[in-house]
Amino acid sequence: MPGAKITALGCYVPPRVLTNRELEKMVDTSNEWILQRVGIRERHIAPPEMATSDMAVLAACAALSQRGISGRDIEAILLCTVTPDMMFPSTACLVQDRIGAKGAWGFDLVAACSGFIYGLTTAAQLVKSGAHKKVLVIGSDTMSRIIDYTDRATCILFGDGAGAMLVERGDPGEGFVDFLNEIDGSGGDALKMPAGGSRMPASAETVAKRLHYVKQEGQAVFKYAVRKMHEVSRDLLDRNGLTARDIKLLIPHQANLRIINAAAEKLGLSADQVVVNIDRYGNTTAATIPLATRDAIETGKLKQGDLVMFVAVGAGFTVGANLWRWAY
Numbered sequence: 001m002p003g004a005k006i007t008a009l010g011c012y013v014p015p016r017v018l019t020n021r022e023l024e025k026m027v028d029t030s031n032e033w034i035l036q037r038v039g040i041r042e043r044h045i046a047p048p049e050m051a052t053s054d055m056a057v058l059a060a061c062a063a064l065s066q067r068g069i070s071g072r073d074i075e076a077i078l079l080c081t082v083t084p085d086m087m088f089p090s091t092a093c094l095v096q097d098r099i100g101a102k103g104a105w106g107f108d109l110v111a112a113c114s115g116f117i118y119g120l121t122t123a124a125q126l127v128k129s130g131a132h133k134k135v136l137v138i139g140s141d142t143m144s145r146i147i148d149y150t151d152r153a154t155c156i157l158f159g160d161g162a163g164a165m166l167v168e169r170g171d172p173g174e175g176f177v178d179f180l181n182e183i184d185g186s187g188g189d190a191l192k193m194p195a196g197g198s199r200m201p202a203s204a205e206t207v208a209k210r211l212h213y214v215k216q217e218g219q220a221v222f223k224y225a226v227r228k229m230h231e232v233s234r235d236l237l238d239r240n241g242l243t244a245r246d247i248k249l250l251i252p253h254q255a256n257l258r259i260i261n262a263a264a265e266k267l268g269l270s271a272d273q274v275v276v277n278i279d280r281y282g283n284t285t286a287a288t289i290p291l292a293t294r295d296a297i298e299t300g301k302l303k304q305g306d307l308v309m310f311v312a313v314g315a316g317f318t319v320g321a322n323l324w325r326w327a328y
């Protein structure tokens, strides 16, 4: 069986920065509270004319140009998002057309903050099975479009951004090592956007009640995230006969610095084994993993041959962890 390796990474964040100080003027919050409770200093916000597919295309093109290939070389596009341009057609279709991935197939993958990990998992299977040689995984979310900027408990958390990784056929045993993913729908009410689907279609009433925005029971999600980030990471290491010392880096979903620190401590990881950039981007949902990976590469923390673990917990609930040997 061939291996599946990540061979390129491209990211995009819109230039406009929304600081904690600005949020202080919008809702009853403070820079100190946000830093202490969540660890965010600023986040990037897309301009009104920019949608999820636009950021996805920019991230995808950056990955393609890094690898020196064109859209025509891509066989499948997995577009991970909870903020598609529209209900249908899929954002994957919009991106396929714009990057010229003629003949490719693909779909939108809805797994919220675990989206990118589910995308990587799926791409690895498509490549390892021999079905495809080049699959593009894109995480892109314009969270600012579904955030209620009158709700201080959620509006401070999220930012916009996109990241893309190219998963390619490798030699047997190269790249992808293992995954452990799990969904738990019993937690679905804790984090959701209630209206706009078939259960509660858009109406004047749903708009008036602000039901097209993210609603979160913060404490419930926090507790679940701390427990599951640790459990899924530990179980994935265990079943591969590994311990925390064997991995070079943990690249976790960036939702709250306290969640990351608690999970890392329980796993017995040292601070230099954990990638954190939530201070600059906030929670960009499906884009946090590629954005954090880019930082790890640019700061020289992640190098060819390193064993890296990605982990996330998100709305659904969705839980996922991947082990990869970094290939470039």
Ligand code: UT7
Binding pocket: 028, 029, 030, 033, 034, 037, 038, 113, 152, 153, 154, 156, 191, 217, 218, 219, 221, 222, 225, 254, 255, 256, 259, 283, 285, 313, 314, 315
């Ligand atoms: O990526 C998707 C998954 N999402 C997550 O992982 C998020 C998980 N949850 C969290 O990160 C945290 O629960 C939050 C950051 C959302 C909230 O932090 P918390 O420490 O759990 O605060 P809390 O909800 O228990 O609220 C404590 C207090 C409350 O005031 P009272 O009732 O004690 O007077 C809140 O009203 O903090 C208040 N509060 C705020 N105060 C200032 C909530 N938001 C804010 C705010 N500024 N922005």
